Amino acid sequence: MLDGAELAEAMLAHPDDIETALASYEEASFPRSEAAAAASTSNLSVSFLSDAPLGMLDLMALSTPQ
Numbered sequence: 001m002l003d004g005a006e007l008a009e010a011m012l013a014h015p016d017d018i019e020t021a022l023a024s025y026e027e028a029s030f031p032r033s034e035a036a037a038a039a040s041t042s043n044l045s046v047s048f049l050s051d052a053p054l055g056m057l058d059l060m061a062l063s064t065p066q
Contacts, residue, residue: 003029 007025014021046055 006028007021010021010025011018014024043059046052046059049055
């Protein structure tokens with residue numbers, strides 16, 4: 001929701017220049033999303049290992065509160 005709101009704000013701030021609006025939005029959103037993208041890439045790689053089900057179960061066990 002934050003991304004949508006920030007994109008809307010950027011578009012309202014630059015109604016006649018969508019490229020400037022997008023650049024403004026991306027300047028804030030890309031650094032914020034970098035950690036989530038890295039975690040997603042890591043999780044995706046676990047899905048395609050030869051022991052894929054076991055690696056995914058291990059990943060889930062690590063994130064489950066004890």
